Amino acid sequence: MTAGKRVKVVLAKPGLDGHDQGAKVVARAMMDAGFEVIYTGLRQTPEAIARIALDEDADVIALSSMAGSHLPICRKLKPLLEQAGLSDRLWVIGGNLPAQDHDALRALGFKGIFPSSSRLEDIVDFIRANVP
Amino acid sequence: MKPEKLPGKEPRPVFNESGIEVKPLYTAADIEASGGTNMIGLPGEYPFARGIHPTMYRKQPWTMRQYTGFGNPADTNERFHYLIANGQTGLNVAFDLPTQCGLDSDDPQAEGEIGRVGMAVDTLRDFEIAFDGIDLEAITVSLTINGAAAILIAMYLAMAEKRGYDLAKLRGTAQNDILKEFIGRGTWVYPVEPSIRLVGDTIEYCARHAPKYSPVSVCGYHIRESGADPAQEMAYAFCIAKAYADDAIRRGLPVDEFAGRLSFNFNCFGNLFEQVAKFRAGRSLWAKIMKEQYGATKPGSMWMRMIAGGGGGGLTFEQPELNIVRGAYYALICALAGTQTMALCCYDEAYTIPSEYAQRISLRTMQLLIEEMGLTDTVDPLGGSYYVETLTNQMRDRIEQVMAEVDAQGGIVKLVAEGAIQARVSAQAYQRQRAIEDGSFRKVGVNCYRTEEKPPEMEFHPYREEDARAQIQSLERVRAGRDAGRVQAALARVQADARSGTNLMPAIMEAVKSYASVGEITGVLVGVFGRYREPVRF
Secondary structure (H helix, E strand, O other), X not given: OOOXXXXXXXXXXXXXXXXXXXXXXXXXXXXXXXXXXXXXXXOEOHHHHXXXXXXXXXXXXXXXXXXXXXXXXXXXXXXXXXXXXXXXOEEEEEEOOOHHHHHHHHHOOOOEEEEOOOOHHHHHHHHHHHXX | OOOOOOOOOXXXXXXXXXXXXXXXXXXXXXXXXXXXXXXXXXXOOOOOOOOOOXXXXXXXXXXXXXXXXXXXXXXXXXXXXXXXXXXXXXXXXXXXXXXXOOOXXXXXXXXXXXXXXXXXXXXXXXXXXXXXXXXXXXXXXXXXXOOOHHHHHHHHHHHHHHOOOOOOOOOEEEOOOHHHHHHOOOOOOOOHHHHHHHHHHHHHHHHHHOOOEEOEEEEOHHHHHOOOOHHHHHHHHHHHHHHHHXXXXXXXXXXXXXXXXXXXXXXXXXXXXXXXHHHHHHHHHHHHHHHHHOOOOOHHHHOOOEEXXXXXXXXXXXXXXXXXXXXXXXXXXXXXXXXXXXXEOOOOOOOOOOXXXXXXXXXXXXXXXXXXXXXXXXXXXXXXXXXXXXXXXXXXXXXXXXXXXXXXXXXXXXXXXXXXXXXXXXXXXXXXXXXXXXOOOOOEOOOEOOOOOOOOOOOOOOOOHHHHHHHHHHHHHHHXXXXXXXXXXXXXXXXXXXXXXXXXXXXXXXXXXOOOOHHHHHHHHHHHHOOOOOOOOO
């Protein structure tokens, strides 16, 4: 990405999952790393996430999912992000993501997958290295 | 860790999570210096620090109540019977997220979430299936429901009534603590004020019609999971409990008519002695608050009755077998602390919905303490320890101090509505995660004693799309078979009572009996109350 431009992240809690401790911790880590973070709050629909990401012209679209519905949500979100012209942005997801689902998430376009126990530093480093 | 002893120097200071310095040695002088022994008393006597009953577990061990629920009501019913057959003495029901958020299974927002983290419930029919064959007098049922609590309490009472139970004698608990949902857990529906009114409606209704039913279990648990320290956990829970009590008093309910049915839900992970002291301190402080601030006269009104356990925040993804060991220590803490009910997170819970096998291990962990370890032989076995009594006094002071800070800042309702408590605990959660990552806060298997072995294979709880479709079909069948006129009339009454400020429970009871669905009733209430708008602060 252009040198000097701040990385802009839209961090979303999709679906009905109310566990936001992890998302807020990651948001703070990203802010401390110098990223601009737009945290959506809870219960965002895929449509809302795509709209916010487009409105904000996000470099990174990050999801936090703790309640097991990551695959159905990502399946719905993928075409919406594509329609919004955001295919070239970095899509990442973190949370309770069983290893058996990682290939499917990658196939859906999520380049960064951060299951429970991921280190904050690794998340930040990955974004720095991969942001378009 | 061994204290680092440098020549000619004291060991380095140790602080517990609540910020209290722990000395290398305690004597009787420390108890005196921390406030003395006048808040200890005897079990079963004010201020109940040593336990709410005189004989505690000698009469009856704690109730064992693992958090359970998934898929359709029939799947959950099967697991309930399995747990009861294995010696579980209570049920603690998990609902799926659509139910918790007041949505029907056929709502577009429910797609992909039906029956996933708990049992799906749309109508009274689902409760009839879920509790089929379970004796509601022999087994007490706890409903882990908040945003949709008024509706699900009504369903439970209606189901029990239909089966011939006398509501005047029916026991059971609902979580129904909406204020903590705004801090952590997040299954809110309506704005803060009408949400508190709904809690008040359930307290008032149960006090008058189901006086043995506990309509609220105030949760420090999730506030702790969100980043609060143990003293804050208890302080915020007490502030919230007082907010509900104040609402009940404003309705003209005498304190002794409802306070005895308020209960609590606390977490147990962390330093063993700090947790035990937290519970003992909390018991005497709650008794003092109810007696001195509310004028309660019945001992039951002063009791801090609780479910303690869980401990999810202490469990680790790494080396998950260690969670079995952690769970055993957590159970020990809760037993030493004199809990009424215990539930433990299972070792596989950082990965998936617990398997039958994992749930059985948690249940056996509690049974081991009862059968082999002598934890039910004598009341408050740590009572009188110089350390524990000193720490109990110090924790009580610390909890009171946090409560006073909340009051000075405008009260818990205001702080929660503004997102201020959320911001505070979330900042602490971040500091804790940083401390784990830099190794200054030790977690075995995470930042010390790591192993490069592959984690053991976990049995993942299956999610079946066909179950979700079956749930939607079942809802459609119920809708087709009910008396539409009765449903419409019942929903109209819910709307009218929501507008007029009348206690909503009679109208909701009639609505659930007409087989109106969770989503239909919630929709009517949202029409009157609106929806909560989350203050995004962190």
